[in-house]
Amino acid sequence: MNNEKIKPTSSELEILNILWAKGPSTVREIHEILTQNKEAGYTTTLKLMQIMHEKKMVKRDETSKSHIYIADVSQEKMQGQIVRGMIDGIFNGSASRLVMQALGNHKTDTNELNEIRKYLDEIERKNSSVKIPKK
Amino acid sequence: MNNEKIKPTSSELEILNILWAKGPSTVREIHEILTQNKEAGYTTTLKLMQIMHEKKMVKRDETSKSHIYIADVSQEKMQGQIVRGMIDGIFNGSASRLVMQALGNHKTDTNELNEIRKYLDEIERKNSSVKIPKK
DNA sequence: TTTTATTTACGAAATAATTCGTAGGTTTGC
């Protein structure tokens, strides 16, 4: 798994998303999915994926004629990186303001809400087991 | 306040952030702040702000020689728009996963956690007052 | 008043990102 600082462009991110969701895929497969939403020529998708390979965002298996591409950056890490950039960039460092924006602007069902509650409890447990020095 | 779909580039977002934080400002003032972190020529900043004016992201008061620029997109709306894009784009529509990333990668104290809890309850109240048709 | 500094407008260069045509090689189906 690649470790350097990777900054996917938005087109690259679209492709990574598909690779994360679907697993190893050929250019053709990715292209089919991409063009469900928008126009694009096949070689455009191909070129993008070749660039991503140069940049080491993806690995590929070249044994068969149709190369098989595999995401080589972790989805979790990438999500974390992007979220952190956003908190610092436009939420003035406040994660909770981002959280509220996320929940406020989006339909969130009870199951999801409960998952978040569980998560909050977990964080709190961790917090309370850490000594916080008084000022 | 402007209403059309606005997609600031990342440079534009840096400037908007300063305008939101600091209020109406001259190019010079913005430029001073920007160059605390990075190199940039004055006319570069100027040009960016002129472009933002064309795109109606900012208004400006031209009464005095040094024009005074004012953000013309709401910070809240922009945050919402960006967060929504991210949820759809890389969190497969799951706001809660974004929330967890945000909280997991960030120190969050008990007060903040409680505020978020309150907010969750509020959302749930709203949810339950809506009829959900059975399948 | 004359010079110096500051500001805007404008255009264009430099860089980054996206898109696609064409060529050459493989594979597949007659």
Place this chain on the structure above:
DNA sequence: GCAAACCTACGAATTATTTCGTAAATAAAA
């Protein structure tokens, strides 16, 4: 075998973004 379909590599055109030089106007300083 031969044509049609498909694949990769490559280069280059197009579009978007960032950067900045220069000129003209105005204000400030000397």
